Amino acid sequence: MKLLADLHVHSRASADGRSSVEALIEAAKARSLAAITVSDHDLCMPLPESPDVLLIPGVEITSANGHILGLFLDRPIDFAALGRYPAPEKAIEAIHACGGLAVLAHPFAPVKLSEEAISKLPFDAIETANARAMLKPGANEKARQLAAGLHLPGTGGSDAHCARELGGCVTEFDCEVSLSALKAALLSGQCHPVEVRACKWVWKGFSKLRRERTCGTFVSRCKALGYFAGCVLRDILKI
Template sequence: MVLLKCDLHVHTNASRDGESSVEAVLAAVAAAGLDAVAITDHDTTEGSIAALAAQNPGVLIIPGIEVSTKQGHLLVLGTTQVLAPKQDVLTTIAEAKALGAVTIVPHPFHRWRHGVGLRCKEALIAADAVEALNSRYIIGTANQKAAKMAKKYGRPATAGSDAHNCKFVGFGVTEIEAGERSVAAILDAIRAGRVSCTCKKTPLRTYTRQSWDNTVRKVRRRVPQFRHRPRRRIIHRKK
C-alpha cells in the first residue's frame, strides 16, 4: 500500500466562477506537496482534459466534473465525459457508476451551495462517498452534519478544498491508502473506504467575496436588464 495525499475537489477557470488557469492550479498542487488532484469544474470537463494534456511529473490528475443535478451538486471522478445537468441525482449517480466513475456528494448540507443532502438523503447512500470536510465554510456545522451522516450511512468520508482560486488548493486533503500510485487505485480505495481526511478553513473574507461575485454573475445571466441596463433619457421641456 502507498499513502497518497489528494485534493478531490478543485476548480479551474473552466468553471464560470473559477479564478485560476489550469497551469496555475497544477503549480499550486505541486507546491502543496500533493500526490493527486481531482479537477471538478461545474458541468464541464474542459479543465480536466487540459490538465491531463499538461506535463505534470509526479502529480496524478483525476479527471472529473461537478454536476448540477436536480437536487444539487454531485462530484463525479474518473471520467472526462460530461453528464447532463438537471437530472435527478440518483439517475446521475447511476450513469456515473455505469462509466466506472466514483461519485461523491459534496457539501451535502450547505443550504446556500446546492447541498444534495437537504433534498435527497437517498443520494448519501447511493453515492460512493460523502464530502465530510469542505474548506469553504463559516462555522462548520454543515461539515459536522455531513461527517455524522457519512458515519450513519456507512459511507467513506472525504475532504476537498473546493478551491476556486489556486491559492487554496490543498486546504482539504484526503489521504488515501492505495494499492499503487495510479488514478484507478485511488478510485478503488475511495470505494473501499481506505481514506482519512483533514481540512483548514478558506479565509472568510475570500469565501464571502467569491460568493458575492458568484451571486452577481447569476443575477446578470438571469435578469437581462442587469446585463445591459439602458441609461435614462431625460427630456427638458420648455416652460
C-alpha cells in the same frame, strides 16, 4: 505510501473559477499534494499532461437537489443528453456510466436532500470535509455523522475556485499514486478526510462574488455581498 489529494477543485473553466489548471498544478506542488480532482461545474474538459501532480478527471454536477461530484471518470459525461438540473439519480447514473464514483458534495451547506432521500441513492461516498462548508458551523460534522450512519467513505476537498484556496481540505491515502490505486482505496474506505486552513476566508468570498456577478440575480448578488462581508470579518477576528 501516504499521500494527500484534494478531491474537489475548480478551474477557470467554471463560471466562478479564477485559475488555470496549470496554476492549480503549481499550487498543488507547493502544498505537497500528490493529486487533485479537476471538478468543474457541469462540464468535462481535457486535462494537460502533469508529471508531478496526478490529475483526476472529475466533474461537479448541479442536480435538481444539490451538487454531486463525479470522480475518476474514464470518459466525459454527455451533458446534452443529461440536461440541466437532472434528478440526483440521473446524475449518479451518468457518473457510473462513465466509470466514475458518485460523491455527495457538502450535503449540509446548504441542505438540498433529506437524510432519508440520501440513504436511498447509490452514492459511493460523501464529502465530509469541505473547506467552504467550514463557514457553516456543524456542516462537516453532520456530513461525517451521515457518512458513518450510511457506512460510506468520507472524502475531503477544498472546493477551491482559485489556486490560493487549494488544499483547504484534503483526503489522505496510503497507496501508490495512480488513478486505479486511489479509486480502489476510496471505494474500500481506505482514506481519511482532513480539514486544513489553507488560506484567508476572503478568497472564498471573492469566488462567490465572481460567480454571482457572472450569472446571479439581484437577490443572489446581495447575498454574495453578505457572504463576502462575513469572510472579511472572519479574517479580521481570526476565526
